[in-house]
Amino acid sequence: MAASMKGRKCLVIGGCGFLGQHLCEALLEKGWSVQVFDIRSTFEDSRIKFFIGDLCKKEDLKPALEGVYCVFHCASPAPLSNNKTLFYKVNYEGTKNIIKTCQEVGVKRLVLTSSASVVYEGKGIRNGKEEELPYASKPLDYYTETKILQEKAVLAANSDDFYTVAIRPHGIFGPKDLQLVPIAVDMAKKGKMKYIIGDGKNVVDFTYVGNVVHGHILAAENLNLGSPICGKAYHITNAEPIFFWTFMTRLLTGLDYPAPRIHLPYTLLYILAVIMQFVAWLLSPFITITPSLTPMKVALAGTDHFYSSERAKQDMGYKPIYTLDQGLKLTIESYRHLGNNIITKVIKIT
Ligand SMILES: NC(=O)C1=CN([C@@H]2O[C@H](COP(=O)(O)OP(=O)(O)OC[C@H]3O[C@@H](n4cnc5c(N)ncnc54)[C@H](OP(=O)(O)O)[C@@H]3O)[C@@H](O)[C@H]2O)C=CC1
Ligand SMILES: CC(C)CCC[C@@H](C)[C@H]1CC[C@H]2C3=C(CC[C@]12C)[C@@]1(C)CCC(=O)C[C@@H]1CC3
Numbered sequence: 037m038a039a040s041m042k043g044r045k046c047l048v049i050g051g052c053g054f055l056g057q058h059l060c061e062a063l064l065e066k067g068w069s070v071q072v073f074d075i076r077s078t079f080e081d082s083r084i085k086f087f088i089g090d091l092c093k094k095e096d097l098k099p100a101l102e103g104v105y106c107v108f109h110c111a112s113p114a115p116l117s118n119n120k121t122l123f124y125k126v127n128y129e130g131t132k133n134i135i136k137t138c139q140e141v142g143v144k145r146l147v148l149t150s151s152a153s154v155v156y157e158g159k160g161i162r163n164g165k166e167e168e169l170p171y172a173s174k175p176l177d178y179y180t181e182t183k184i185l186q187e188k189a190v191l192a193a194n195s196d197d198f199y200t201v202a203i204r205p206h207g208i209f210g211p212k213d214l215q216l217v218p219i220a221v222d223m224a225k226k227g228k229m230k231y232i233i234g235d236g237k238n239v240v241d242f243t244y245v246g247n248v249v250h251g252h253i254l255a256a257e258n259l260n261l262g263s264p265i266c267g268k269a270y271h272i273t274n275a276e277p278i279f280f281w282t283f284m285t286r287l288l289t290g291l292d293y294p295a296p297r298i299h300l301p302y303t304l305l306y307i308l309a310v311i312m313q314f315v316a317w318l319l320s321p322f323i324t325i326t327p328s329l330t331p332m333k334v335a336l337a338g339t340d341h342f343y344s345s346e347r348a349k350q351d352m353g354y355k356p357i358y359t360l361d362q363g364l365k366l367t368i369e370s371y372r373h374l375g376n377n378i379i380t381k382v383i384k385i386t
Contacts, residue, residue, distance in 0.1 A: 041257060042067035047104045047143075049091055049134065050111025052078040054213045055149060055205075055248060059108060060084060062249045073100045074111065092130040094137050101141045106256045109134055109190075110149035112179075116215065116333070118326075120178045127182035128189070135193045135200075145199050145259045147252055150187040152206035152241070152271055152343050153180050158306075158335040162239070163277075164343040166204075166269050176332040187269060194267030199259045202269040203251050206343055209287075210245030210363060211370030217287060221374045224293040228328065229284070234302035234338040236281040241273040241342040244363025247356045248272055251345075254352040263351075270348040276360040277342035290368035292376040302338040309334045 046063060050056045051072030057079060063070050064083055073087045073096075089096025091111055101107065109131065113122045131148070138146055155164060157172035171188070175181040187202045194200040209216050223229045251272030258265050285295040312327040319325055348354035358366075 041105075043069055044105040045069045045071065045103055046106045046108060046256070047071045047073055047087075047100055049073045049107060049109045050149075051084075051108075052076055053110065054210070054215070055110050055208060055245060056108075057212055058210065058245045058249050059110065059252055062246075062253060066253065071100060071104070073097065090130075092125055092133055094133060097134065097137045098141060101137055101143050104141075104143050106145035106147065106259065107134065107138055107143055108147045108149070108252060108256070110252075112149075112183075114215070115151075115179045116219070116330075118178060118330070123178040123182040127179075128185040131186045132189055135189060135198075139193075139198055144197070145256065146190060146193070146201075147255045147259065148187065148190040148200065148202045149248075149252070150190075150202040150204045150269060151180075151183050152204040152273075152341070154184045154187055154204065154269075156180070156335075156341055158331070158339065160238075160340040162340050162342060164271070164341075166271060166347050176335060177330065180332070191267050191269065196261060199261065199263070199266045201255045201259055201265050201267070203248070203255055203272050204269055204343075205243050205248040205251070205272050206341070207240060207242040208245050208248050209242055210367050213245070213367075217291075217367065217371050218374065220284060220287060221291065221293070221371070223328065224288055224376070229288060229293065229296050230298050232281050232296045232299045233305055233334055234299070236279060236299065238280050238338055239277045239340050239342055240280045240283070240336070241277055242283050242360070242363075243272065243274045244356075244358040244360065244366075246358045246363070247274055250357050251348060251352075251354055254348075254354055258352045265351050268347075268351075270351070270354070271343040271345045272348055272354065273343055273345045274356050274358075274360050274363065275345055276356075278360060280337055286364055287368065290364065291371060291374060302334070305329065305338070306331060306334045 052074035071085045087100035155169040309329045316325040
């Protein structure tokens with residue numbers, strides 16, 4: 037049964053990031069008392085108490101956790117970077133540090149932002165259900181590898197004295213994101229978004245950030261002793277799977293960039309991406325090369341990957357509160373400054 041959270045103190049670890057900022061705003065609207073812990077400071081808000089520090093360091097975390105009712109852990113290094121050491125340190129060791137420090141300080145609730153990619157290894161997933169999908173046995177990158185370790189650690193820590201849950205969003209988009217839209221726009225500017233990987237008919241989930249936030253808050257409200265959500269993972273999506281390339285086309289054309297049109301064979305691009313990754317690795321002692329196409333990106337752009345959020349509906353009453361259309365509209369409006377519009381350009385020059 038969901039409890040009223042008015043005045044309850046929560047800590048949002050990673051609260052200065054994309055999801056974190058949206059989560060803080062929604063928690064404040066619901067009457068929570070909000071604290072943020074992050075390695076960087078990106079905004080100011082007099083209603084929030086900020087703690088700047090590294091989640092891997094107990095001495096940094098401890099003061100922020102005092103008297104906290106629920107911790108939201110949504111910090112991670114950037115998913116598309118390929119820094120193995122950093123992913124292991126922050127996502128795995130750092131998360132174990134969060135668990136241990138919560139237990140020491142007496143915090144009873146931990147909501148982890150995991151990812152639906154923990155079950156994805158490049159092969160199609162259609163309407164994937166949590167109970168049917170094992171963790172990826174051959175994760176495509178270190179981000180996924182360490183998100184799996186992180187989720188396992190958090191769910192294993194669930195006990196009668198410490199309640200944990202993992203939210204698995206997929207393809208989050210919305211205002212303030214520094215990833216999906218900015219990367220797609222950057223590629224469009226360089227002429228790299230003319231191409232469609234595969235036949236363009238692969239269906240995926242893109243999830244508006246407001247729905248991901250809603251899933252997190254429901255989880256916190258339901259995270260109590262004996263609740264069915266304790267120790268479990270939940271897919272949180274928009275429940276409106278869409279062709280990957282239709283979604284990209286809507287974003288790009290919404291910002292006045294041309295739609296991708298030229299089809300390239302999936303297998304060829306995947307092999308090329310594997311070769312580029314290998315060459316980058318071989319040369320890494322001498323020079324840092326960051327290929328714009330990685331096997332993970334090619335797989336995400338060319339295969340089906342959509343998930344059922346039925347378990348979240350059953351156990352915590354989740355249903356999306358924003359449609360894909362609403363999410364796209366809000367997102368496109370917020371990125372007008374990145375648009376290809378001639379009028380915008382003229383205004384910028386003058
Ligand atoms: N974006 C997506 O499509 C999806 C994201 N997720 C998950 O959602 C969560 C939030 O993602 P998103 O908001 O996009 O990510 P962001 O990078 O925008 O936010 C993460 C925040 O965590 C901070 N951080 C990183 N390392 C540390 C550290 N050692 N100590 C304290 N803070 C740290 C980051 O700082 P800095 O930027 O300086 O590193 C950043 O402010 C992540 O766990 C991610 O794995 C899951 C599914 C999809
Ligand atoms: C190859 C290009 C056409 C790809 C351009 C768009 C991509 C930048 C994004 C499309 C799907 C996104 C995605 C993620 C990052 C950005 C994309 C690859 C995640 C890997 C972010 C972290 C996760 O947990 C899963 C996401 C899946 C979708």
